[in-house]
């Protein structure tokens with residue numbers, strides 16, 4: 001069988017110059033078996049390899065194995081690509097590909113008024129409408145008149161394209177995603193070569209599949225060419241710097257950050273996790289990566305996972321765990337124990353919509369107060385928040401640095417959305433990573449160990465088992481200063497409570513200055529944390545582009561808050577805190593600084609749109625005062 | 626590695642913390658025997674870690690001059706698993722009360738055992754909540770009068786040894802606080818065992834459950850109410866060692882030698898049996914209908930958790946380099 005030709009045949013159809021655009025947002029939606037995730041990642045790669053900024057978000061189906069065409073089975077993948085910095089996967093869709101009526105029904109609401117809708121016409125038959133709850137052909141619905149709609153018989157055209165290759169029917173169906181890819185690549189003028197290469201590498205043992213996928217792709221491409229040049233646009237502006245890149249989601253960035261921290265500190269690491277989405281992703285990654293210096297264990301529950309991590313910290317390793325939802329509540333007990341025994345463990349708490357089981361696959365930021373205050377007793381711990389997918393790498397290293405230098409538990413707040421959102425990452429070379437200085441106490445016969453003595457950071461010694469002369473007891477009971485003996489002395493307890501609080505507060509003295517984007521003083525400052533940082537940044541940029549006096553700052557150190565924060569807050573007429581909760585950081589800032597905060601809250605299990613934050617800023621600017 | 630040192634005494638293992646149990650508490654004897662035993666093993670102090678939860682029993686680590694970590698109520702087995710993962714060369718002891726181990730901590734206890742983590746777990750059973758001031762425990766026998774069961778406990782008690790066996794523990798024994806020789810023998814066996822060693826210690830809580838184990842401690846009574854298990858030997862008891870245990874179908878029964886009953890009828894103890902069926906049956910014997918067993922119920926060799934992890938690590942592909950993980954599988958380079 002002759003191999004497929006790689007180049008797209010020169011078309012006889014006249015080519016115009018594709019319309020140039022600054023950015024575009026596309027979403028592919030259908031059944032998981034339609035290959036929408038594959039289409040999305042391939043498309044993203046094609047953009048990123050051109051040097052566009054990219055940010056993506058998958059939207060998995062509600063059910064693991066929903067029947068074909070069902071609403072519960074709709075899976076989607078969204079890609080935002082641009083010639084400039086972007087920080088969200090995009091508000092409104094420029095292109096929606098809906099491969100069945102359920103996908104249309106689920107996603108049409110996000111299509112921009114000028115957007116293009118492509119549907120697989122072959123799937124818009126009465127049986128399929130019914131699955132989506134339509135009683136008439138939705139394509140005839142007046143509501144769709146607002147959009148440009150292309151009903152393409154994708155299934156049939158794909159079957160025709162691969163008919164000459166000898167495939168079984170499921171293989172034929174799987175090629176459909178490449179028809180969609182070819183179509184989409186032409187629409188945005190993406191070069192097909194990298195995808196052809198991917199096809200060759202992926203199916204290298206099966207020339208039939210290489211040919212079929214390539215044919216399907218080309219059929220899609222050529223079909224698109226017939227639409228006419230007005231359908232073609234492109235983002236040709238390059239944003240990414242030169243060098244090695246990869247796509248990375250928030251979970252992977254965190255996991256790699258911990259790996260890097262272990263390496264850069266020379267500490268072995270124990271990772272204890274319990275399966276709970278989306279924190280499981282870390283457990284999966286560490287298991288898959290199996291490294292010499294990392295012991296991974298699937299604990300019996302989230303509480304056990306935290307205890308294993310803490311026991312490991314006592315034993316001299318970096319103890320790391322991650323959980324989500326109610327698991328974070330379970331781990332509160334262990335975090336208090338870690339604060340009391342003053343041992344370095346890191347707990348990643350991936351926030352999802354609560355309370356209790358809530359909406360387990362949806363995002364939220366409502367565990368901030370829990371991380372701040374959710375333990376018995378006076379129990380401050382370090383709280384950090386990941387502010388973008390890529391930021392996970394830096395935050396994990398920072399968490400470990402603070403844990404081992406200050407001898408404290410550190411909570412890293414992530415959220416469901418950040419775990420699966422991806423962006424392009426400039427892969428660092430291992431030589432440029434920061435060192436993490438962990439000092440474990442050496443035995444010194446001249447100076448007997450005082451396990452609760454203090455260094456310049458007010459940290460106690462990390463005196464690990466196996467080293468003669470360092471034997472000591474610790475745990476959850478109040479300690480006498482210096483000796484660490486169990487103590488019920490009232491004055492000692494008060495002093496120790498104050499000391500533990502000061503130890504955490506002192507961290508603020510040494511943090512790098514806050515980076516304020518926009519005017520250094522002015523009308524509105526948007527303070528964002530966690531995944532809202534992206535939308536907040538883009539909203540502030542839009543306001544600035546419109547000539548408004550709007551600045552923004554991202555907080556990744558939440559406890560303690562950076563020492564320079566109050567000075568920054570005071571420089572603006574209004575401070576806006578957008579949060580995916582009922583106002584938790586707002587509450588903390590008001591309590592800490594006695595200043596007025598404008599809150600923007602959304603608790604729908606969905607991230608903010610840039611436009612929502614922008615609208616709020618404009619409201620504030622219009623309000624008198 | 627633990628390097629043997631000579632000439633350690635029990636007092637080398639005493640910490641500076643003042644010991645605070647009630648006068649007459651069985652924990653004193655356990656502590657003293659434990660320190661004796663530790664001194665005899667030749668494992669250096671710095672290589673030993675005691676982990677506990679909350680309760681009178683759980684204060685133990687504070688009194689022993691090794692490394693010690695008192696965690697939250699019931700969670701000690703998980704903490705100890707972490708210590709062991711961090712440093713497999715340590716000798717790690719876990720001290721739990723019956724409430725600690727069998728109410729809040731049951732999950733962690735059973736999972737540490739089934740994983741065969743190389744831990745020495747001492748369950749100090751006084752069949753009552755001591756530190757919290759005398760409430761019924763999951764191990765309290767029916768009829769035990771406590772603050773929360775003033776008319777006698779009505780709940781069916783858990784049997785710690787049965788649980789350990791059901792959790793696949795590879796070393797399971799029982800001893801009693803006043804029998805110092807027996808205790809030290811059992812401590813030594815547990816310490817020598819590779820894998821999770823589980824020891825139930827009948828302990829007298831002088832204040833809240835005094836005398837509950839009298840049948841096992843009173844010199845006169847105990848000969849008829851206690852069986853000392855010996856591997857490979859017929860299961861005999863009684864002052865004249867003429868009472869024995871035999872099987873009638875699946876039911877154990879107490880018989881007296883003579884009158885047609887010979888040694889051939891008597892059950893032989895086998896602590897090394899691959900299946901813990903016999904051990905389980907022995908763990909079900911409770912007074913007053915039956916004598917209760919002390920000694921080693923089960924003692925089998927299986928790979929430890931760490932050995933299994935190490936073996937699994939050797940399987941499959943070798944670990945990828947840090948750099949290749951950083952770059953992932955689909956990186957690209959822009960000029």
Ligand SMILES: Cc1ncc(C[n+]2csc(CCOP(=O)(O)OP(=O)(O)O)c2C)c(N)n1
Pocket residue numbers: 679680681682683698721722723724725726749751753754755756757762
């Ligand atoms: C989370 C939690 N719940 C309850 C307690 C209260 N508490 C302390 S000790 C104890 C019972 C201890 O009983 P046991 O484990 O049998 O030990 P003993 O005191 O009898 O040695 C309880 C319920 C606690 N410390 N922590």
Ligand code: SF4
Pocket residue numbers: 645646647649650651652681682751755756829830831832833
């Ligand atoms: S309450 Fe019971 S177990 Fe606790 S110290 Fe007193 S006698 Fe011992």
Ligand SMILES: [Mg+2]
Pocket residue numbers: 680722723724749750751752753754755762
């Ligand atoms: Mg008890």
